[in-house]
Amino acid sequence: MKKFSKEFNGYNKEEVNAFLSDTITQIEKLLAKLERQQTEISSLKTQIVHYQDIERSLNLALTNAQEVGENIRKMAQNEAHSIVDQAHRNANRIVNDALIRSEKIEIKTNNAERNLRILKKKLHNIIEQQLEIVEEIEILEVEE
Numbered sequence: 259m260k261k262f263s264k265e266f267n268g269y270n271k272e273e274v275n276a277f278l279s280d281t282i283t284q285i286e287k288l289l290a291k292l293e294r295q296q297t298e299i300s301s302l303k304t305q306i307v308h309y310q311d312i313e314r315s316l317n318l319a320l321t322n323a324q325e326v327g328e329n330i331r332k333m334a335q336n337e338a339h340s341i342v343d344q345a346h347r348n349a350n351r352i353v354n355d356a357l358i359r360s361e362k363i364e365i366k367t368n369n370a371e372r373n374l375r376i377l378k379k380k381l382h383n384i385i386e387q388q389l390e391i392v393e394e395i396e397i398l399e400v401e402e
Contacts, residue, residue, distance in 0.1 A: 263270045
């Protein structure tokens with residue numbers, strides 16, 4: 259606490275005025291500092307709100323990106339399943355076509371073998387008939 263010298267009718271006016279002047283200057287400085295701090299606080303609050311908005315936007319974008327990624331993953335899985343199913347169907351069709359061709363070839367082979375047996379029999383019969391003719395000719399020649 260500041261002590262003032264005493265004069266007739268109170269304290270020394272110059273000391274009191276100087277003290278008041280210093281006090282007013284200090285208070286004005288404190289008020290100016292307080293105003294700057296209030297302005298800075300207000301600016302920082304505005305920045306906080308701005309950054310909170312950015313954070314919400316980024317969180318929303320991240321959530322959307324995760325959902326899109328999940329949807330893409332599901333679509334890729336569905337497409338993969340579809341491709342595998344189609345491959346199975348194509349493989350089954352190819353196997354069925356091969357079996358049908360195999361059966362046709364087997365039928366043709368069986369027909370060819372049967373025709374060959376028939377041809378052999380006919381040839382055998384023709385040769386036997388020719389041999390009989392040859393034997394008859396020999397018998398006829400002998401008789402003459």
